[in-house]
Amino acid sequence: MSAALQFLGLLLAAAGAFFFVAGSAGLIRFPDQLSRLHALTKADNLGLGLVALGLLPFAAGVFAALKLLVIWALVLLSGASAAQMVAERVRAAEPPA
Amino acid sequence: MILDWLLDGMVALLILAAALWTLAAPTPFAAVIGFVGFGLLASLAWVRLAAVDVALTEAAVGAGATGVILLQSAVRLRRGAAEVAAATPGRATTLLAGLLAGGLGLGLALAVLALPATVPGPAAEAAARSAEVGLGNLVAAVLMAYRGLDTLLESIVLVFAVLAVWAMGPDRHWGGIPGPRFARQRDGPLALLARWLPPVGIVIGIHIAWVGADAPGGKFQGGTVLAAMWVLAWGAGLVRPPSVADRRVRLVLVAGPLGFLLAGLLGAVLDGSFLAWPAALGKPLLLLVEAAMTLSVAAALALLVVGPPERRA
Numbered sequence: 263m264s265a266a267l268q269f270l271g272l273l274l275a276a277a278g279a280f281f282f283v284a285g286s287a288g289l290i291r292f293p294d295q296l297s298r299l300h301a302l303t304k305a306d307n308l309g310l311g312l313v314a315l316g317l318l319p320f321a322a323g324v325f326a327a328l329k330l331l332v333i334w335a336l337v338l339l340s341g342a343s344a345a346q347m348v349a350e351r352v353r354a355a356e357p358p359a
Numbered sequence: 360m361i362l363d364w365l366l367d368g369m370v371a372l373l374i375l376a377a378a379l380w381t382l383a384a385p386t387p388f389a390a391v392i393g394f395v396g397f398g399l400l401a402s403l404a405w406v407r408l409a410a411v412d413v414a415l416t417e418a419a420v421g422a423g424a425t426g427v428i429l430l431q432s433a434v435r436l437r438r439g440a441a442e443v444a445a446a447t448p449g450r451a452t453t454l455l456a457g458l459l460a461g462g463l464g465l466g467l468a469l470a471v472l473a474l475p476a477t478v479p480g481p482a483a484e485a486a487a488r489s490a491e492v493g494l495g496n497l498v499a500a501v502l503m504a505y506r507g508l509d510t511l512l513e514s515i516v517l518v519f520a521v522l523a524v525w526a527m528g529p530d531r532h533w534g535g536i537p538g539p540r541f542a543r544q545r546d547g548p549l550a551l552l553a554r555w556l557p558p559v560g561i562v563i564g565i566h567i568a569w570v571g572a573d574a575p576g577g578k579f580q581g582g583t584v585l586a587a588m589w590v591l592a593w594g595a596g597l598v599r600p601p602s603v604a605d606r607r608v609r610l611v612l613v614a615g616p617l618g619f620l621l622a623g624l625l626g627a628v629l630d631g632s633f634l635a636w637p638a639a640l641g642k643p644l645l646l647l648v649e650a651a652m653t654l655s656v657a658a659a660l661a662l663l664v665v666g667p668p669e670r671r672a
Contacts (some may be wrong), residue, residue, distance in 0.1 A: 339555060346548035 263321065271310055271319040278312030281305055295352045299345050306341040367407055368472050374400045387433040391426060398422025409613060411575035412498040415567070419583035424660050427590065431664060481505075493642035495573035502577070507634040511623065514616045514652055517659040521612060528667030534604035535672050538665035543596035553595030560588040568653040577648030578615075578649050582656030589661045600665050602672035608658065618648045 285305020291296045314334040322329035375399055376481040381393035398421040405414035436443050448456070485505055486497055502510045525537070544550035568581025592598045601608050622644050626635030636645065 293369065336556075343548040343552035346495065350547070 267319040271316040273316070275316030277307045278314075278316060281309035281312060285309060297342050298351060299352075300351055303341060303345045306345075307338055310337055367404075370400060370404050370407060374404060375602070387436060388430070391429045391433050394429060395422045395426035398426065403412075412496070412577065415575055415577075415580045419580045419664065420660075423587065424583050424664070426474045427587075429662050431666060435666075457508065493572075493645065495574065496571060496577075498575070499571050499577055502603075503635060503649075507619075507623070511616065511619045514619060514655065517611055517656065518616060521659050524667055526667070528669065530670040532670060534602060535668040535670050536602050537600050537668045539613055539669065540599070541594055541596040549595045553591050553597055557588040557592055560584055560591075564588065564657070565653075568649065571649070578652040578656055582653045583660055585653070585657035586660035586664070589657070590664050593661075593665065600662075603668050604672065608662075611654055611658045612662070613655065615648070615652035618651040622648050 282305045285301050285303075288301025288304070289298050292301055311334050314330045317330055318327050321330060374397065377393055377397035381390050381397055383672065384390035384393050397568060398417055399414070402414040402417040402422065405417055454621070494503065496618065525533075528535070530536070544553065564581045564584035566581070567576040567584060568578050569576075571577030571581065621638070623634040624636055625644070627633045628639075629635075631638040
């Protein structure tokens with residue numbers, strides 16, 4: 263059971279790593295600031311979420327597992343807020359045509 | 360084994376790349392962002408070296424707090440472009456400084472590589488006797504007991520740093536309110552973050568300071584998180600900095616060093632040597648000093664970010 267869960271965890275973490283790679287590629291390649299921001303937040307939210315989920319079967323106990331989830335939630339909150347703030351400044355600097 | 364080498368090599372390369380980017384960055388703002396990235400990568404390296412306490416400090420103080428202070432400076436310096444240009448060293452000076460820093464780094468690296476595998480010193484004995492201090496975290500035991508004087512002086516340096524920043528303000532604002540004033544955010548992402556994050560962050564900050572006795576963490580790391588929460592609320596216009604003449608501010612600022620000094624003197628009276636941590640009072644006294652230090656570190660870092668007094672109280 264735990265071996266199966268850990269295998270699932272590895273798959274989830276690998277999927278998370280894929281989102282990070284895709285997000286990084288988008289961050290480098292996308293043409294404008296808002297699109298780059300979009301790519302970045304996907305890596306932050308989904309990528310880190312999948313990695314955190316994938317690490318759950320390896321956590322040392324219930325509290326360690328909860329800590330992982332809290333870290334994800336905190337990054338979600340701060341990452342999303344920061345992205346919105348950057349987007350606000352971009353919008354203020356160059357209003358949409 | 361090969362994976363370890365690969366991981367460590369990648370971290371080392373990334374650190375070098377971040378350092379080069381920071382030096383070559385086109386604007387001060389970009390350089391500060393590079394510096395923060397460099398600090399976070401360096402904390403990864405500390406984790407790889409199994410020095411989690413140092414990693415936490417590097418991430419919190421080195422990258423986080425220093426990054427915010429440098430960011431503030433970069434924004435302030437935009438007003439004085441001519442003065443900055445006049446004070447910027449020429450190519451020759453930059454090159455010389457680079458060579459000096461590079462040579463020093465190389466020398467340090469060679470010295471570290473030349474160290475014997477087992478370093479003679481009191482480390483083993485200190486580790487064996489750390490339980491007597493009542494601290495499970497060896498780093499905390501060394502910082503508070505064996506190198507107590509260093510830690511005391513570090514905490515005093517923070518007070519001097521705040522005084523130096525306050526002294527940067529013009530005379531007419533002395534005793535006034537420090538830092539720029541931010542408009543109160545009624546809605547939007549900053550208002551949301553400044554309302555949601557501090558309750559969680561305050562608990563986490565106190566937790567990090569508290570577990571420092573037995574696990575990686577401590578007053579500097581926890582105090583930085585507390586300071587960050589206050590700075591966030593300040594940036595969103597939810598709290599205003601008190602005047603630099605406010606006695607409560609000054610008391611919080613010196614509570615840690617003062618408590619540390621008093622505890623040290625108590626050791627001198629009871630146990631015959633300064634900072635001896637009298638065995639009867641050891642742990643409770645230590646916790647009291649640590650708690651006061653956490654508050655003082657938080658206040659000092661927050662005040663360093665806020666800057667000198669800018670208007671009358």
